[in-house]
Amino acid sequence: MPTFSCTAILFDLDGVLVDSTGAVDREWRDWASRKGVDGDAVMAVAHGVRTIEVIRRVAPHLDAEAEAAAIENHEAGDQTGVVVMPGALDLVRAIPDGRWGVVTSGSRLLAQNRLRHCGLPVPEVLVTSDDVRHGKPHPEPYLKGAEGLGLLPRECIVIEDAPAGIEAARAAGMKVIGLASTYGAEKLSRADAVAKTLAGIQVSANGTGKLSVQIHRHIIG
Numbered sequence: 394m395p396t397f398s399c400t401a402i403l404f405d406l407d408g409v410l411v412d413s414t415g416a417v418d419r420e421w422r423d424w425a426s427r428k429g430v431d432g433d434a435v436m437a438v439a440h441g442v443r444t445i446e447v448i449r450r451v452a453p454h455l456d457a458e459a460e461a462a463a464i465e466n467h468e469a470g471d472q473t474g475v476v477v478m479p480g481a482l483d484l485v486r487a488i489p490d491g492r493w494g495v496v497t498s499g500s501r502l503l504a505q506n507r508l509r510h511c512g513l514p515v516p517e518v519l520v521t522s523d524d525v526r527h528g529k530p531h532p533e534p535y536l537k538g539a540e541g542l543g544l545l546p547r548e549c550i551v552i553e554d555a556p557a558g559i560e561a562a563r564a565a566g567m568k569v570i571g572l573a574s575t576y577g578a579e580k581l582s583r584a585d586a587v588a589k590t591l592a593g594i595q596v597s598a599n600g601t602g603k604l605s606v607q608i609h610r611h612i613i614g
Contacts, residue, residue, distance in 0.1 A: 395586040397568055397606040400548040402488060402596065403518075403538045406497035406504055408440065408554035408575040409591070410481045411511045415474040421447075424464055428452060440575055441555025443498045443528035465500040465522075477511035478574070480592030485513065487596045492604065494518030496538040496551075498528055498558075518542050530560035535567060550606055552594070559583045570594065570608065 407413045421439050425432040430452050439447050445461040452460070485493060494516045497504045501521040508515050518541035520534050527533045539546045551562035551569040559581060562569040571584030578587045588594050588608045595607045 395608045397550055397570070397585070398599075398603050399550040399568070399606060400544055400603060401492045401494070401539075401542050401550075402604065402606070403494050403496050403535060403542075403549050403551045403562075403567070404485075405441070405551070405553045405555070405558050406495050406499065406507065408478075409552055409572055410478055410485070410495065410513055411475055411507050412478050412574070413475045413507060414575060416468070416471070419474070420464060420468050420471075424460075425451075428455065428460075441498055441529055441553075441557040443522045444500075445522070446528055465503050469500065469503040469506045472506060472510040475507055475510055477513060478591055480590055480594070481511075482513060484591050484594060484596060488604065489598060491517065491542070494520065494538050494542055496520040496534045498522055498534075529555075530557040530564065532561055532565035535562050535565040539565070539567070552588075552591075553584070554581075556580055556583065570606070 404410050421435045422432040425435050435451050438450055444464050445457045448457040448460050501523045504519060504521050505515055518538060520537045524537060525533045539549050546566040549567050551567050552572055553559050553562060553569055554572045554575045559569050559571060568585045571581030571587040573587055573589055581587050586608050593609045597605050599605050
């Protein structure tokens with residue numbers, strides 16, 4: 394049973410705490426259809442990456458800032474099909490106050506709306522696309538998460554569902570648990586361990602100021 398010790402946990406949002414796969418796919422494909430862009434090409438790069446960077450890759454002829462703002466504002470107001478991930482609420486409730494945060498590639502408005510829609514608390518440390526110059530897989534988002542918690546990067550463990558997020562966490566000097574929700578385990582091989590579900594991750598305080606993170610449903614490879 395893989396077990397990690399840390400001071401705090403940083404969660405990705407979409408695909409980790411909330412299941413927004415259907416909503417993300419719907420939003421991007423609608424946008425792609427309107428703009429004459431290949432929807433499959435968009436979805437191949439969209440997960441775990443900032444909206445503005447996806448647009449720059451797939452449609453460099455468009456005004457990426459304006460398009461990203463329009464997409465994210467529309468997404469923030471449409472939470473149809475977005476649900477809490479199994480085990481998410483129990484897991485965050487098991488973590489002491491001030492010892493966890495969220496680091497997402499979405500906007501602050503979108504993140505707050507999704508958390509509230511799913512009945513999850515909005516943590517004090519919430520790093521969004523609005524707060525960084527460089528998105529995942531650059532380490533800046535997770536470095537800002539650790540800074541917000543007042544911790545060194547090595548004191549944090551990250552839970553991520555996307556390869557870009559795993560690379561960001563590793564580049565920041567953090568251990569990372571992959572969650573096989575959006576991608577299969579073979580795509581998450583750069584993580585230190587891979588869990589099937591959040592329900593298979595148990596967090597407990599060990600009395601020394603540290604958290605013990607155990608993975609009960611571990612996937613090898």
